Amino acid sequence: MQVTETLAEGLKREIKVVIPKRDMEAQLNVRLADAKDKVRINGFRPGKVPIAHLKKMYGKSIMADLVNEIVRERPTEILTDRGEKSATQPSVAMTEDENEAEKILNAEVDFEFTLSYEVIPDIELQSTDGLSVVREVVEVTEDEVNEQIEKIAESARTFETKSGKAADGDRVTMNYLGKVDGVAFDGGTAEDAELVLGSGRFIPGFEDQLVGVKAGEDKTITVTFPAEYPAANLAGKEATFDVTVKEVAAPAALEINDELASKLGIESVDRLKEIVRGQIESQYGSVTRQKVKRQILDQLDGMYQFDTPQGLVDAEFENIWRQINTDLQQSGKTFEDEETTEEDARVEYRKLAERRVRLGLVLSEIGEQAGVEVTEEEMQRALYAQLQQFPGQQKEILDFFRNTPGASASLRAPIFEEKVVDKLLSEIKVTDKVVTKEELMAEDEEGSESAEKPAKKKAAPKKAAKAEAADEAAEGEEAAAPKKKAAPKKKAAEDSAE
Structure with missing residues (x-):
């Protein structure tokens, strides 16, 4: 097999692969010999079918399988030998000439194909000594717990x-x-x-x-x-x-007592208060986590600047743009209503896509060098959480993840990135700051605007605008939720x- 690099421009690579016809024919003969003892053909005893006859009957189909196998497996081997990682699935180009294809199947000419791909850039990790974050913490008061319990009691009245x-x-x-x-x-x-x-x-x-x-x-x-x-x-x-x-x-x-707790399946009102307090702390903790994560990402964004694979950026931009248009359609608004134009919005969200891809690559490299791994148990918990979101569709969800190549990556990626963030938090300076819930929430909204969007611009589709490189889904759903419950x-x- 001859491998020749024909293009090395920035992150783009093009590789020409040539497998001599004699090698293709040799592999074909090996497979024909293996098939000789397995096939049953009228007029021939088992194992006595001449190779030439087998080749005439099955040669093209076996060669077609061989070609497909080479195209499926060799790109990975070639990239490994070159010490490269492809940002996306390499594109494979073969001859479209029918006569040429016929000759390949007959092992009359060399088998040639071209690989086109973008490499993931080498990232030289920098020291995290200069990183620091302020972790805002809200102390849950007894009044807040009682207020929430009153709402629960009201619903059970x-x-x-x-x-x-x-x-x-x-x-x-x-x-x-x-x-x-x-x-x-x-x-x-x-x-x-x-x-x-x-x-x-x-x-x-x-x-x-x-x-x-x-x-x-x-x-x-x-x-x-x-x-x-x-x-x-x-x-x-x-x-x-x-x-x-x-x-x-x-x-x-309206009575808040053990009887109320019992109606809710809880042993006592004291236990109810513990549960409610824990839920409130968890809600505030989620916001705190996102703000801390945003601070880390913003600092990493300033530390790392490199060319990003355009294939990844294009895919990320399409995801963002699809959500943008969905949100506009649902809200009945236009880009003009949001004091911008479609052209300007495309430019800004393209920048957002590039930021997400770049930071995603940085986090991936940090995690890889730190030996961060996602366990099977963590994957199973993530899958179970998916199943809970779609009651009655569990079988379809399971079939999707089992039968769709790369689908499990959508479960693994957020877990991996959160573990990388935990790794960074264990290394950098973290300063706790007690704030009110109003300060926590208000600053979160302002921070999300400045972190991901240009100033002086309102963007209706806040799902994409508020989202960070690794956690857009978690923040975005809440941002776009209707203000009035049905x-x-x-x-x-x-x-x-x-």
């Missing part, structure tokens, strides 16, 4: 039927039929729908008009759907709802009135 008029805080059970321009619309009908007045679950004005109703009363409510309502056929439209009140119930006393989904019709 029972109601008792009353005979008087419905007041704010009462629960109304009703049937309703929604209409726009006198015509009922999909999702606008519900039976035995329960609504706590003042909860803000339904669209503005709906709950206010139920204050004062009694059980057995019929009432027509007129409201206007918000202009930004998700259903385009209802957004901004005036609608009427024919409501029949079936029951009015007053809330029972009502319980046990009745699909209720969603339209919310």
